[in-house]
Ligand SMILES: Nc1ncnc2c1ncn2[C@@H]1O[C@H](COP(=O)(O)OP(=O)(O)OP(=O)(O)O)[C@@H](O)[C@H]1O
């Protein structure tokens with residue numbers, strides 16, 4: 001192949017605790033994600049979905065096996081080097097939004113750009129563009145407490161997009177939202193994948209949401225049980 | 235990035251102004267104490283030096299007994315001088331220009347309906363020569379008045395003002411305790427002394443008048459001596475000491491039963507008292523800064539706990555451990571430096587008031603201010619480091635779950 005997959009797991013295990021208390025949250029997972037894919041991850045609670053996302057997001061490292069991000073062995077990187085990967089190539093969307101309180105939407109979106117070292121004017125422009133993309137430019141100067149759940153999650157998406165990442169990792173992005181808001185978020189993610197070629201990996205518990213993706217990975221007990229295209233794919 | 239970090243720190247601090255203020259109170263008090271003490275200390279040192287210059291480095295003070303600190307001081311009876319000693323010093327010591335006896339009492343001076351408590355000094359015109367103190371209006375004591383012990387007096391500027399206000403005192407009669415006396419002159423204003431006492435708060439009367447009518451004896455408590463031009467203070471000290479030992483029949487090897495100090499010694503004694511006081515209070519201030527630093531550490535630890543999720547978010551979007559450390563360290567430094575600024579302002583305010591009350595010049599010293607400020611910022615570094623390191627070592631996944 002010319003370019004390596006963005007994400008490649010080779011026999012990845014993540015083990016918590018030792019002895020009798022040992023939990024194999026990931027138990028020898030192998031999978032890869034190519035640029036431009038939109039992957040949904042499903043499975044029963046405790047099957048290791050979030051653990052897999054943390055490893056993909058370079059927040060965590062495999063206990064054994066290999067995780068290659070763009071061909072780079074992440075397990076061999078220092079904490080600071082992994083922070084640089086997150087800063088430049090990865091965006092996160094969480095179930096609980098994770099916005100900074102008492103901080104405007106604009107400032108929240110600017111946050112990763114500060115660490116990227118952008119100057120004030122550049123930063124504001126990029127943050128406003130990202131907010132515009134999620135349809136919230138008019139709410140730029142509102143605090144999270146003044147926004148609805150769906151709006152807060154869209155701010156979080158703008159924050160994930162602002163740095164122009166290769167991959168966006170979303171762990172149950174619609175878990176706290178009603179169906180109508182969930183559909184809005186999914187439409188947005190789908191558009192980003194389709195129009196901008198953004199690679200997305202998303203954990204969800206809802207079949208309806210998974211249907212927006214083009215590939216579905218089903219996990220059970222720290223293993224990939226099935227990995228196939230969704231009905232919506234094509 | 236550093237500017238961003240600084241702005242962020244300021245925002246975090248101002249988000250909870252009351253808590254921030256209480257946190258830095260220890261630093262504020264510590265810095266204020268240092269600034270106030272050092273500023274007043276420097277002012278009074280300058281004042282002492284100025285006094286010595288004004289009174290003349292030539293002035294010496296002879297008093298009975300040994301000036302001692304520590305055990306044994308003030309014990310035993312002190313043998314006073316008499317008027318004969320004054321004359322003998324003038325006649326027999328070539329290095330002496332003049333000498334004057336003095337005795338003091340605190341009395342109420344009365345003129346008409348006005349009462350004023352003041353110091354009455356019995357002395358003679360040689361005192362005005364020795365201390366270089368001019369008579370501003372009226373005249374000094376006549377020789378006849380001195381030798382006869384006449385009830386006449388010279389008023390210090392403060393006493394004149396208290397008793398007479400705008401009126402002309404010359405020729406008026408005032409009462410000093412049980413004695414009535416006539417005002418013959420007013421002394422030139424001298425201002426406050428190094429001790430903070432008002433030197434113009436005095437009434438001078440002839441020594442014999444004082445001895446007979448007030449003290450009840452002709453013993454001389456203190457003798458003021460001025461050194462003749464062209465002679466050194468050391469030479470005069472040796473000469474006078476030798477004469478006094480002979481007059482008081484002190485055998486070889488025995489200690490002096492009198493003490494002779496010149497104004498420079500008085501000044502250095504005052505200054506050393508000053509230094510000790512400044513040192514003590516600086517120690518108190520250091521303790522206060524230490525307590526202040528612990529307060530900052532405590533609140534920063536609370537802050538790290540409260541903001542665990544924020545730290546997790548920052549790490550997720552790409553903050554490195556060093557950047558998180560810097561953020562909390564800068565916050566602690568800004569916090570304590572703000573305490574330093576408040577402390578400097580408060581300290582200067584206290585020093586200005588204190589200088590006014592103690593009658594010393596207000597001389598703020600930029601070096602001291604810079605030092606106190608730097609010190610308070612350093613408190614932030616030292617006590618902010620531990621909480622900042624704790625923040626930097628958080629695991630992003632744990633922190634996000636918080
Ligand atoms: N920090 C940890 N320490 C110990 N065990 C952990 C830790 N984090 C996760 N686990 C365990 O690892 C397993 C997988 O957890 P994970 O959070 O990945 O599940 P999940 O698939 O995301 O579940 P859910 O759908 O409920 O979010 C679980 O059994 C969990 O208890």
Ligand SMILES: [Mg+2]
Nearest residue numbers: 049050051171
């Ligand atoms: Mg999960």
